[in-house]
């Protein structure tokens with residue numbers, strides 16, 4: 001199945017299967033259903049799967065359950081420790097800035113599946129720098145996102161797939177076309193192949209009925 005073309009529209013159940021730890025919430029976590037779907041389609045048993053913004057570990061836990069070898073980076077210490085403590089091969093999870101992914105002794109990856117931190121264009125707080133005011137602003141965020149994804153191709157096998165989960169944002173009346181902007185940022189280092197719309201069969205909110213997954217290939 002790994003090489004069969006993927007439809008541009010799929011419907012999946014929306015369900016947060018793993019409870020968030022006490023110190024945080026599930027609000028920036030993508031559902032296991034989405035992760036399982038893409039891991040099964042774009043990789044096979046034994047493949048190495050990486051998430052440079054590992055968060056609460058959804059990619060890593062699902063990859064491990066499906067017989068893939070999971071690797072991850074997470075900048076937040078509490079999240080890193082919570083995920084690593086539950087992994088069979090916990091040394092494959094690293095506490096660091098994704099920008100430093102090239103400093104780690106990772107093997108070459110077959111699939112990268114990630115949901116980077118989102119930022120609204122009207123906000124100053126840049127999540128890639130944990131809100132450090134020295135790095136405020138949407139332009140700085142996009143520039144850093146570009147720089148982070150530029151580090152990724154040498155860590156991936158030839159022809160490997162990168163899937164970036166991302167949403168457009170509407171905060172009040174201010175709209176951020178983050179799917180387009182993320183596609184532009186990542187396309188500086190990858191070939192954009194398709195945009196898959198994932199519709200939720202049981203939407204968690206009236207204004208969250210679908211999401212986007214951008215599929216890239218190592219150039």
Ligand SMILES: C[S@@+](CC[C@H](N)C(=O)[O-])C[C@H]1O[C@@H](n2cnc3c(N)ncnc32)[C@H](O)[C@@H]1O
Nearest residue numbers: 029030053055056057058075097098115117128
């Ligand atoms: C959208 S969440 C990922 C959620 C994850 N997909 C899950 O299901 O749990 C983005 C994560 O990126 C982390 N993060 C933010 N800036 C980072 C950076 N520079 N390097 C690595 N991780 C970072 C945040 O702490 C957050 O946990």
